[in-house]
Amino acid sequence: MNKKYLSKTMAALMLCTSFASFANADKPTVKIYATGGTIAGSSESNTDTTDYAAGxxxxxxxxxxxxxxxNFAHVIGEQIANTDSNNINQNILLKLSKSISLQLADAKTSGVVVTHGTDTLEETAFFLDLTVKSDKPVVVVGAMRPATAISADGGMNLLEAVRLASDDGAKQRGAMVVLNDRIGSAFYTTKTxxxxxxxxxxxxxxxxGAFLSGEPHFYYEPTKPIDKPYFDISHMKQLPKVKILYSYQDQDPTLLRAAIKDGAKGIVIAGTxxxxLSDVMLAAVQETMDKGIPVVRSTRTGNGFVTPKHEGIGSGVYNPQKAKVxxxxxxAQGDSIETIRNYFED
Incomplete structure (x- = not known):
């Protein structure tokens, strides 16, 4: 990034701090947790939208x-990470979720925003939807163009995310995803x-819902997905290893067995x-289940419901990456295979 631009921006930021604090005293507080990604990306070229550096x-x-x-909130920020979203790991996720839960317990906080790279944004949003127990809004936002690009989308996306997090109508809706003037449920939304x-x-x-001139408008009253589970991670320090495998013609169980040997405690297969799955894979899945290792069968199609299975567990509405989460x-909670089956197949 241009050093002169950076210096001027920081000077302006410091100059405005005292005025902003006074002016925003009567506005709702929204905390932004930054993790990096395209929204925080930079490139030497203002037409580069694919080869920039994220975070x-x-x-x-x-x-x-x-x-x-x-104009809409008293905004504070915290840098949780500053990286490409493909580098987001369980340590970051656990830290982020715990920090958000503590922040939302503060009566002065209206909601929180998480800035995130789009490649794995849906996984983080889904993780937060299952692990943050609050009626206040959790809004996950990103951008498809870096900050240095012509017609960058990050600024407007961030403004809309903050407006949503400070809006009373956003309560009791779970975690949400905001990009391109749209409001999506973190439970269902995916990158397509x-x-x-x-x-x-x-x-x-x-x-x-959607945004009109930056203002959120909802289509429905607050509701939540049927049978959405909640997991208390307040005392969790790590998550068990779960691997995702991809199904294809002439597939054999080699990678499934290698994943188990590598220490995987659960398997998700993106089936056709x-x-x-093929007959040989079905036999390997049943063998794995008999060892007490759950195998969830999702779909590589990108959409649709996967029905209950005899060999393994049908993923229901969950795509492979959300099934893994x-x-x-x-x-991590110590649930049995039958309890796990109920999460997916009920």
């Missing part, structure tokens, strides 16, 4: 770049396109169609 801009600069934030701005969708379930939390 180069800190939370203070993200906030300073959108001065309109102070590698580069386009309108990538985050819940094809079967739809959106919760309705979680389908749920299975890992269930194992």
């Amino acid at each position: 180069k801009i800190g939370v203070d600069l993200l906030i300073a770049a959108v001065p309109e934030l102070k 396109n590698s580069t386009m701005l309108d990538t985050f969708k819940a094809t079967e379930q739809g959106y919760l 169609g309705n979680g389908s 749920l299975l890992s939390l269930a194992l």
Whole structure:
């Protein structure tokens, strides 16, 4: 990033701090947890939207770049990480979720926003949806273009996320995903396109609402997904290893057995169609289940419901990456295979 621009921005930020604190005293408090990603990305070229460096801009600069934030909330920030979302790991997730839970317990806090890279945004959003127990909004936001790009989308996305987190109508809706003027449930929303701005969708379930001139508008009264579980992670220090395997023609059990040998405590398979597998894989799945290691059969199709299975566990509404998150939390809680089956198949 240009050093002169950085110096001027920081000076302006320091100058405005005292005024902003006074002016925002009567506004709801929203805390932004920054983890990096494209929204904090930078490139030497303002037309580069694919080969930029993610996680180069800190939370203070993200906030300073959108001065309109102070019109709607008293915004504070914390840098949890500053990296490509493919580097987000369980240590970051556990720290983030615990920090959010503590922050939301503060009566002065209206809601929180998490800035995140889009590649694994849905996994973090889903993890927070299952582990943060609060009626206050948790909003996960990212960008498909870096901050240095022409028509960068991060600034508007961040403004909308903060407005949503400070809106009373956003309560009791669980964690939400905000990009491209859309409000999605973290439980269902997934990334559907590698580069386009309108990538985050819940094809079967739809959106919760949308933004008009930056103001959130909901389609429905607050509700939650049927049988959505909650996991108390306040005392968890690590999560069991769960591996995802991909199904294809002429597949054999080599990678399944290697994953178990490597210490995997659970397996998710992105099967074809309705979680389908070859005969040889079905036998290997049953063998693994008989050893007390749960195998969840999801689908590589990107959409649809996977029905209950005799060999393994049908994933229900969960895609492979979300099935992995749920299975890992269930194992960390010490749940039995039958209890785990109920999470997915009931």
